Amino acid sequence: MRIGFLDSGVGGFSVLSEVQRKAPELDKLYLADTAHFPFGPRPGEEILAIVGAAVRFLQSKGAEALVLACNSSSSVVEGLSFPIPVIGLIEHGAKAAISATRSGRIGVIATEGTIRSGSYDRWLHRLGGPSIYVKSVATPLLAPLVESGRTSGRAAFGIVLSQLSPLLEEDIDVLLLGCTHYPFLNHLFREILPEGVTLVDPASSVAELARDLYQGGEGSIEFYVTGSVKVFEKIGRKVLGAPIRAQRISLNLHF
Amino acid sequence: MRIGFLDSGVGGFSVLSEVQRKAPELDKLYLADTAHFPFGPRPGEEILAIVGAAVRFLQSKGAEALVLACNSSSSVVEGLSFPIPVIGLIEHGAKAAISATRSGRIGVIATEGTIRSGSYDRWLHRLGGPSIYVKSVATPLLAPLVESGRTSGRAAFGIVLSQLSPLLEEDIDVLLLGCTHYPFLNHLFREILPEGVTLVDPASSVAELARDLYQGGEGSIEFYVTGSVKVFEKIGRKVLGAPIRAQRISLNLHF
Structure with missing residues (x-):
């Protein structure tokens, strides 16, 4: 089972790490939308456009659920429906x-x-x-x-x-x-x-939920980034304590 | 003469206002790239991609020069050449x-x-x-x-x-x-x-430069925004003390 994660940067690594610890076998796709970092001060309609684009992208990569690894986006999508389940914090x-x-x-x-x-x-x-x-x-x-x-x-x-x-x-x-x-x-x-x-x-409760809801996989982790790959890999390595490889993608926002 | 301004939001209004005060006849195109707000913590390669896209867009609207109404972007483009003159702070x-x-x-x-x-x-x-x-x-x-x-x-x-x-x-x-x-x-x-x-x-020195370098126009001001129009118009009105109308556009970044 592949599940996606969305954050504006490495803040969501705390959520990813908790899920990795509690449900290591799930396949994880982490999308860092650093081009729109940070989500915090962003208006709701921009965050909605970002989440919509992230769902489309991650679904195309095989994700069957999306964990919003960020409170600002979680608060905006509350109560809304998407083509795959979106789990907020x-x-x-x-x-x-x-x-x-x-x-x-x-x-x-x-x-x-x-x-x-x-x-x-x-x-x-x-x-x-x-x-x-x-x-x-x-x-x-x-x-x-x-x-x-x-x-x-x-x-x-x-x-x-x-x-x-x-x-x-x-x-x-x-x-x-x-x-x-x-x-x-x-x-x-x-x-x-x-x-x-x-x-x-x-993060800890969401990780337990993911473990209880979803099973199977090979425990892989892939990283996608919308801004500078170099900077994301450098900061990611510092935060995770291990080298990571990310792939650059573009998100097309529809307002 | 039409000159463009680029900032990630309304911070650059202080530069716009100074130019308006010192060179009121120039036609001004203000691009608020709020989808990529704020520029401050952004890596250089992302800012370069943004400035490049802003130059292409503003030139297509007739701008003959671009004022970077933001220090973070000004510090990145220092010494680089663009299709139109780019004036930093x-x-x-x-x-x-x-x-x-x-x-x-x-x-x-x-x-x-x-x-x-x-x-x-x-x-x-x-x-x-x-x-x-x-x-x-x-x-x-x-x-x-x-x-x-x-x-x-x-x-x-x-x-x-x-x-x-x-x-x-x-x-x-x-x-x-x-x-x-x-x-x-x-x-x-x-x-x-x-x-x-x-x-x-x-801002004050850049406004004097713009006044000395460029002449002519009808003193118009147009606003373009890459994120939420509603939020930009609301904050813009508060900062400028007068209602503004903005048009939403997309910037395609090439890395």
């Missing part, structure tokens, strides 16, 4: 957060687009009922901070502190990491948040 | 900084890509000689900060302070703003930097 991230909370007070951090969509808020209430309290905070500087590579030191601490400040007095016991970049800042979240707050990464 | 920004300095100590802030290219450093030394001291600092969080719209308050102050910190002990008397977003943070730069530091915005 939102529903499964919300499920994991509901399982993890004891007090029913959940914090969500994500890009502007994901927060504005209200998707996490809706799913948390749908799954947890009206008594769940959700505090959603847009933290638009955290993904660029991770991209900049400077995730330690006083400056990084100060930036994360200022982005999390609306959450500090909220008495949450779960923080839902609504962007695939954020696990790289876990050490700072732990330092800043009160002890006992559980950090929930949706 | 780097050389003219450096010229303005050299005119403004008395002590010969100049700070440069820009995106990672612009700093990594070393373009401002080279031009400042080429124009100012070896005695010029240049301290270049990548400030990758400042453009996202401006995009987020939260350019005042304690959090914004803290972020700008941490990004400028490598400059504070450098005794500079000029700060070159190497990204079109940065003038929106001038109030914070003034608060943080010692009194007497001159802020230099390259």
